[in-house]
Amino acid sequence: MKFKYKSILKSITATAVALPTFTVLSKEEEFRVGPLLGPKEDDVNVAIVGFGKEGKILTQACLQIPGVRFKAVCDIWHRQTKMAKGRLKYYGHFLNHYVDYREMLDAEGDKIDCVIIATPDWMHAEIACACMEAGKHVYCEKEMSNTLEKAREMVLCQRRTGKLLQIGHQRRSNPRYVHAIENVIRKHRVLGRVTHAYAQWNRAAALFETIKKEKAHVPELTLHKYGYENMEQFLNWRWFKKYGGGPMVDLGSHQIDLFFWAWDCCPISVTALGGADYYKRELNDNVMALYQFKTKEGQINRAFYQVQTTSSRGGFYEQFMGENGSMTISEISSRGNAVQREFRNDLHNTRLWNMFADQGLIKMPRNPRRSSLAAYGIALDVNVSAESLKSLLPVDLLKPAHMPHLENFFNAVRKGTPLSCPAELAYESAVAVLSTNRAVAERKTIHFKPEDFRV
Numbered sequence: 001m002k003f004k005y006k007s008i009l010k011s012i013t014a015t016a017v018a019l020p021t022f023t024v025l026s027k028e029e030e031f032r033v034g035p036l037l038g039p040k041e042d043d044v045n046v047a048i049v050g051f052g053k054e055g056k057i058l059t060q061a062c063l064q065i066p067g068v069r070f071k072a073v074c075d076i077w078h079r080q081t082k083m084a085k086g087r088l089k090y091y092g093h094f095l096n097h098y099v100d101y102r103e104m105l106d107a108e109g110d111k112i113d114c115v116i117i118a119t120p121d122w123m124h125a126e127i128a129c130a131c132m133e134a135g136k137h138v139y140c141e142k143e144m145s146n147t148l149e150k151a152r153e154m155v156l157c158q159r160r161t162g163k164l165l166q167i168g169h170q171r172r173s174n175p176r177y178v179h180a181i182e183n184v185i186r187k188h189r190v191l192g193r194v195t196h197a198y199a200q201w202n203r204a205a206a207l208f209e210t211i212k213k214e215k216a217h218v219p220e221l222t223l224h225k226y227g228y229e230n231m232e233q234f235l236n237w238r239w240f241k242k243y244g245g246g247p248m249v250d251l252g253s254h255q256i257d258l259f260f261w262a263w264d265c266c267p268i269s270v271t272a273l274g275g276a277d278y279y280k281r282e283l284n285d286n287v288m289a290l291y292q293f294k295t296k297e298g299q300i301n302r303a304f305y306q307v308q309t310t311s312s313r314g315g316f317y318e319q320f321m322g323e324n325g326s327m328t329i330s331e332i333s334s335r336g337n338a339v340q341r342e343f344r345n346d347l348h349n350t351r352l353w354n355m356f357a358d359q360g361l362i363k364m365p366r367n368p369r370r371s372s373l374a375a376y377g378i379a380l381d382v383n384v385s386a387e388s389l390k391s392l393l394p395v396d397l398l399k400p401a402h403m404p405h406l407e408n409f410f411n412a413v414r415k416g417t418p419l420s421c422p423a424e425l426a427y428e429s430a431v432a433v434l435s436t437n438r439a440v441a442e443r444k445t446i447h448f449k450p451e452d453f454r455v
Contacts, residue, residue, distance in 0.1 A: 040067055042067055042414050043067045043068075043069050044067060044068055044069065044113050044114055044410055044413055044414065045069050045071045045111060045112045045113045045114070046062065046068055046069065046070050046071065046112065046113070046114050046115070046116060047070070047071055047072035047073065047074065047104060047108060047112045047114075047115045047116070047136075048070065048072075048073050048074070048084070048115070048116045048117075048118065049073075049074040049075070049101050049104070049115060049116070049117050049118070049119055049127055050074075050075060050117060050118035050119035050120075051073055051075045051077075051080040051081065051083065051084045051118070052075075052080065052118065054118040054141055055075075055080075055084075055116075055118035057400075057402060058116055058118055058139075058141075058168075058402055058406065059084070059087075059088070059116075060400065061399075061400045061402045061403040061406050062116070062406055063088075063091055064399070064400070064403060065403065065406060065407055065410060067410075067414075068410060069093060070088050070093040070095055071093075071095065071096065071108060071111055071112050072095055072096045072097070072098065072104055072108050072112060073085065073088075073095050073096075073097050073098070074097070074098040074099070074100070074101050074104045075097075075099070076099050076218055076222055076223075076226050077218045077234075078099075078218075079216055081097040081098075081099075082097075084097070085097055096108065099222070101127050101130065101131075102130065105130060105131065105134045105136075112136060113136065113137060113413065114136055114137045114138065114139065114409075114410075114413060115127075115131040115136045115137075115138050115139075116138075116139045116140075117131070117138060117139070117140040117141060118141045119141075120237040120238075120243045120244060121143050121144075121145055121146045121237075121243065121244045121245065121249070121250075122145065122146050122150075122227075122237075122242060122243045122244065124140050124141070124143075124144055124145050124150070124154070125144065125145045125150035125151065125153050125154050126150075127140075128140045128154050128157070128165065129153060129154060129157040131163075132157050132158060132161040132163040132165065133157065133161060135161075135163065136163065137163050137164040137165075137409075137412075137413050138163065138164065138165050138166070139166045139168065139406065139409045140154075140165065140166070140167055140168065141167075141168040142167050142168045142169055142253050142254070142426060142429075142430075143244075143245060143249045143250070143253050143430055143433065143434075144167055144423070144426055144427065144430050145430070146241070146243065146244050146245045146249065146434070147434070148430065148431060148434055151427055151430045152427070152455050154423055154427075155423045155424055155427055155455040156455060158422075158423045164409070164412050164413060164419060164422075165419075165422065165423045166405070166408070166409040166412070166419050166420070166421055166422065167421045167422070167423060167425075167426035168402070168405065168421070169253070169254060169257050169405075169420075169421045169425075169426060169429070170254075170401055170402045170404070170405035171254060171257070171258065171331060172257070172261070172405065172420040172421040172425075173404040173405035173407070173408045173420040173421075174331065174397055174401065174404055174405075175395050175396075175397055175404065176329065176333065176337075176393055176395050176396060176397050177258070177329065178395075179393060179394070179395040180327060180329050180393055180395075181258070181261050181262050183361055184327060184339060184361055184362070184393070185262050185320060185322075185327070186262070186264070188356065188361055189322075189324075190324070190325060190339065190353075190356050190361055190362065191320060191321075191322030191323070191324055191325045191326065191327060191339075192322040192323035192324030192325065193299070193322055193323050194262060194263070194301070194320050194321065194322040195299075195301055195302075195321065195322065195323065196301065196302055196303065196304075196320075196321045197258075197259050197262065197301070197302075197303035197304075197318065197319060197320050197321065198303065198304050198305075198318070198319045198321070199255040199256070199258065199259075199303070199304075199305050199306075199316075199317070199318040199319070200255075200305070200306040200307070200314060200316060200317065201247070201251040201252065201254075201255065201306075201307045201315075201316040202306070202307075202308055202309075202311055202312050202313050202314050202315060202316065203247070203251075203308070203309045203310075203311075203312055204309075204310075204311060204312040205278070205309065205310045205311070206309070208232070208235070208236045208239075208279075209235040209236055210231075210232075210235065211231060211235065217231050218231065218234060227242075238250055238283070239279065239281040239282060239283050240281070240282050240283070241282045241283060244283070245283065245433065245434060245437060246283030246284050246285070246287075246437065247283075247284070247285065247286075247287070247307045247308075247309055248274070248283075248284060248287045248289075248307055248433055248436055248437050248440075249433045249434065249437065251307050251316070252287070252289075252305060252307050252433050252436070253429045253430065253432075253433045255305065255316070255318055256291070256303075256305055256429055256432050256433060256436075257426075257428075257429040258318055259291060259293065259303045260428055260429060260432075262320055263293050263295055263301055264295070264296065265293055265294065265295050265296060266293070266428055266431075266432075266448065266450065266452075266453045267291040267292060267293050267303075267432060267448055268292050268293065268294050268447065268448055269291070269292045269445055269446065269447045269448060270289055270290070270291050270292075270432065270435055270436050270439050270445070270446050270448075271289070271290045271439060271445040271446075272287055272288065272289035272290070272436045272439040272440045273287070273288055273440060273443075274286050274287030274288060274289075274440040275440070278309070278310050279309070283437075284437065284440055285308065285309045285310070286306075286307065286308035286309065286310070287305075287306070287307050287308075287436060287437075287440055288304070288305070288306050289304070289305045289306075289436045289439070290302065290303075290304050290305075291303045291304075291305070291432070305436075315330070315332075315335050316330060316331070316335065317329065317330035317335050317336035318330065318336065319336075323342070324341065324342055324349065324353075325339060325340055325341045325342055325353075326339075326340050326342075327339045327340075327393075328340075329393065331401055333393075333396055333397075337392055337393055337396075338390050338391070338392065339362045339390075339391045339392070339393060340390045340391070341353050341391070353391075357391065360394055361394070362391040362392065362393065362394065363391055363392040363393065363394040364391050365390060365391065365392075405420060405421070408420045424454075424455065427453070427455055428453045431448075431452055431453050435448070
């Protein structure tokens with residue numbers, strides 16, 4: 001490939017002033033939960049439905065956002081509502097608690113503006129639609145649903161009611177990911193043409209959740225009323241087809257969404273293998289999938305995805321591989337934070353890479369000897385050169401991972417800020433991950449048409 005060094009250099013210089021700036025907090029400035037201040041005009045009154053693991057994470061992040069006031073909590077497990085009341089009372093939030101979300105909506109009325117939904121996937125659509133029909137804005141955890149029919153209902157309800165519906169793909173609001181994909185990959189093409197991508201989420205083998213004390217269980221009549229046969233299903237819902245989609249949906253949707261984002265298109269096919277080989281439950285505990293994308297320029301790109309739950313080797317991260325360089329990124333920066341130039345004895349390419357660093361797109365390594373050698377394109381030992389050519393992303397996130405996405409949602413409620421992940425966008429990745437489970441079950445390649453990703 002011939003490099004148009006002068007024209008690219010002009011482009012970089014001209015657009016440097018347009019680069020976004022992010023507030024990066026030092027460790028001493030990390031957000032801490034403080035006491036709730038007196039009422040303000042732009043306070044947002046919030047209810048949360050589902051106070052399990054994810055509900056607690058979202059609540060903790062919300063407590064660090066000024067002007068968010070919790071008014072109600074809803075969960076069919078009395079232990080969780082009791083915990084929520086006690087925990088939030090400590091920070092000055094006095095909650096009403098409910099078992100049924102319909103009772104909550106009727107009783108709270110205009111006293112709440114928004115509802116955060118962190119229930120098992122199968123209830124997302126029903127609850128989200130009821131909340132929007134009641135005039136509430138909704139932040140709903142992903143996956144939208146474990147069926148495409150229910151996910152479509154959410155999109156249609158949002159359009160009909162005009163209420164805000166943010167889906168919890170939190171990387172869409174993470175400043176590291178915004179910088180990496182919007183600037184490094186797409187706008188400034190630091191990596192050149194990105195032809196391939198890889199992502200994985202590896203988790204260690206784990207026991208299924210149990211609660212030994214029967215008095216702590218959800219009463220059997222309550223379980224049956226709300227669609228669960230027993231506590232086993234309620235606690236481990238992600239492994240049952242009725243309630244979830246397994247690791248492919250639960251974890252994969254976060255990362256496969258990034259392929260869509262980086263290439264600004266949807267896949268044209270997916271081929272996948274997997275199985276319920278280790279835990280012997282209803283849903284796959286491991287999946288390996290290959291996606292093909294056709295970009296708007298007509299180029300074919302491919303991405304491989306792996307999720308498995310028997311080894312944590314490598315953890316979770318994403319890689320984007322281009323003709324001029326590659327990038328590894330992870331929500332936890334210690335697991336992925338590298339932009340690495342392709343090693344070529346090419347003075348134009350090395351100068352261009354240094355200009356990217358000068359403009360703040362990447363952060364060159366600190367070792368001056370290695371940096372200078374790489375800058376002049378001197379041929380080095382393979383191991384040394386790989387280290388020399390590795391740069392960092394200059395943007396980090398020292399807030400809780402979900403906090404920027406929630407901030408984006410509340411800014412949309414208060415100021416009309418565009419949502420980072422509205423329902424139509426989240427629906428695309430829902431199609432991909434649910435179709436991947438189908439590709440495994442049917443042992444065939446699933447081919448997509450553009451209209452498959454639209455409602």
